[in-house]
Amino acid sequence: MAEARPFNWEYRPPEIPHEVFRVAGGRPLHGSVPISGAKNAALKLLAAACLTGERCRFTNVPEIEDVRVMAETLRDLGVVVDHPEPNVYEVAAGDVDWLFVPLEAAAKMRASFMLLGPLLARFGEVIISNPGGDRIGRRPVDLHVEAMRAMGAEIQYRYGYYYAKSPGRLRGAEINFPFVTVMGTENAMLAATLADGRTVIRPAAQEPETDDLIEFLVKMGADVRRTAPDTIEIVGKRRLRGAQHHVVPDRIEAGTFMVAGAITGGKIRLQGARCEHLRAFLAVFDRMGVRHDCGPDWIEVDASDTGPGEFRACDIATAAYPGLATDLQPPTSVLLTQAQGRSMIHETIFEDRLEWLTELRRMGANVELVDPHHAIVEGLTRLTGAHVEIGDLRAGASLILAALAAQGETVIHGAHHVHRGYENIERKFVDLGAHLQRLAEGITPLSS
Ligand code: UD1
Numbered sequence: 001m002a003e004a005r006p007f008n009w010e011y012r013p014p015e016i017p018h019e020v021f022r023v024a025g026g027r028p029l030h031g032s033v034p035i036s037g038a039k040n041a042a043l044k045l046l047a048a049a050c051l052t053g054e055r056c057r058f059t060n061v062p063e064i065e066d067v068r069v070m071a072e073t074l075r076d077l078g079v080v081v082d083h084p085e086p087n088v089y090e091v092a093a094g095d096v097d098w099l100f101v102p103l104e105a106a107a108k109m110r111a112s113f114m115l116l117g118p119l120l121a122r123f124g125e126v127i128i129s130n131p132g133g134d135r136i137g138r139r140p141v142d143l144h145v146e147a148m149r150a151m152g153a154e155i156q157y158r159y160g161y162y163y164a165k166s167p168g169r170l171r172g173a174e175i176n177f178p179f180v181t182v183m184g185t186e187n188a189m190l191a192a193t194l195a196d197g198r199t200v201i202r203p204a205a206q207e208p209e210t211d212d213l214i215e216f217l218v219k220m221g222a223d224v225r226r227t228a229p230d231t232i233e234i235v236g237k238r239r240l241r242g243a244q245h246h247v248v249p250d251r252i253e254a255g256t257f258m259v260a261g262a263i264t265g266g267k268i269r270l271q272g273a274r275c276e277h278l279r280a281f282l283a284v285f286d287r288m289g290v291r292h293d294c295g296p297d298w299i300e301v302d303a304s305d306t307g308p309g310e311f312r313a314c315d316i317a318t319a320a321y322p323g324l325a326t327d328l329q330p331p332t333s334v335l336l337t338q339a340q341g342r343s344m345i346h347e348t349i350f351e352d353r354l355e356w357l358t359e360l361r362r363m364g365a366n367v368e369l370v371d372p373h374h375a376i377v378e379g380l381t382r383l384t385g386a387h388v389e390i391g392d393l394r395a396g397a398s399l400i401l402a403a404l405a406a407q408g409e410t411v412i413h414g415a416h417h418v419h420r421g422y423e424n425i426e427r428k429f430v431d432l433g434a435h436l437q438r439l440a441e442g443i444t445p446l447s448s
Contacts, residue, residue, distance in 0.1 A: 018441035023403035037247030049091035054242030117191035172197030219243035313341030330398035356395030390414035
């Protein structure tokens with residue numbers, strides 16, 4: 001059988017609003033910022049709600065584009081998704097009309113593939129598009145598919161779609177991934193909650209968002225346990241019940257705002273952030289000499305007394321949790337431009353995630369792309385305003401960070417990428433004292 005290849009026959013890309021961020025940089029940011037619920041938890045929780053016909057309720061759901069896409073995708077299947085107030089979603093998947101996840105959903109968001117496990121386990125079949133998501137590497141889904149096959153599913157790939165069927169109940173299985181995959185772990189885990197027998201997943205993702213999902217599944221009546229740091233065991237049940245859950249705070253958003261405080265010479269308290277989820281990232285701050293403090297439900301970064309050039313260069317390497325998150329590599333790279341000396345960046349997870357550094361170079365950063373996985377940053381450089389283009393979510397937020405630290409005005413094209421994953425980012429930055437506006441492409445204001 002042919003394996004997945006990109007396929008765009010009859011496909012029309014979604015309408016994209018042409019928006020830009022205009023940022024007048026060079027102002028220290030001060031104050032307190034509330035950290036929203038984690039995108040990478042919320043999306044999987046919404047998918048998990050399809051494991052039961054009973055109503056599930058989620059609070060602290062971030063108001064972001066990816067959540068709206070997931071909600072729309074579920075509604076298109078016939079699932080009831082209510083949004084009674086900001087940050088609250090209710091899902092009732094009693095009946096579904098279609099077991100079909102179209103390319104339109106998949107092209108907007110890779111996490112649409114998280115519907116494979118729950119729909120297959122509960123309804124015995126689904127046709128689901130090969131996903132798109134960020135342009136950061138090939139990002140195949142072969143490990144998700146192999147995990148479902150190990151549980152007895154029959155899956156064929158035709159014309160850009162996976163046709164997945166389970167002749168009876170899925171069967172528990174030993175799933176041995178060749179390396180850690182976050183959504184692969186989560187997809188297999190969701191499917192296994194309704195499978196017949198015991199499933200063991202190894203090496204399993206250790207991300208806090210994966211544990212948040214486990215917590216919710218247990219509330220639904222699932223038998224899911226992390227029996228070793230890298231092992232998750234599930235004993236399948238015939239039915240699960242509805243449950244309520246408060247989404248874990250977004251450690252990637254927290255890390256992004258920490259860099260904003262450091263890079264602008266400001267002082268920011270991240271309300272709701274959890275230090276224990278950011279250990280590897282905070283270790284980088286320690287090595288660079290960026291002052292920070294941890295409270296029970298906040299983190300504070302204070303660079304208000306730090307002069308230019310006081311941060312130290314530092315070599316970094318991304319890794320699966322508890323290592324340094326690849327999603328925090330772009331913000332950290334911006335911070336490294338403001339450190340004294342040479343830093344090496346080793347991006348171990350995705351092969352295209354350093355490409356955005358060419359945009360950062362337009363702003364004056366001294367960055368050399370050695371190969372798809374390595375880059376060298378020479379600091380300290382004075383960043384200056386420029387016209388730059390966002391290619392993906394995390395790079396987008398990082399260009400805003402660079403713009404906040406830069407002298408002069410920066411125009412950042414492709415603002416929609418950022419709204420996929422950051423709730424009201426412009427409001428949060430403005431409240432901290434940033435001069436930042438989101439405008440339709442072609443409009444000029446921002447003169448002060
Ligand atoms: C998730 C996160 C993303 C984060 C990434 C790594 C969500 C919605 N997204 O993405 O923000 O950057 O973890 O922490 O939670 N791979 C395969 N075959 C597969 C699956 C993955 O080869 O079937 C490879 C990927 O190309 C990558 C590596 O495995 O090189 C890890 O990717 P994975 O952990 O699966 O990332 P996602 O779950 O897609």
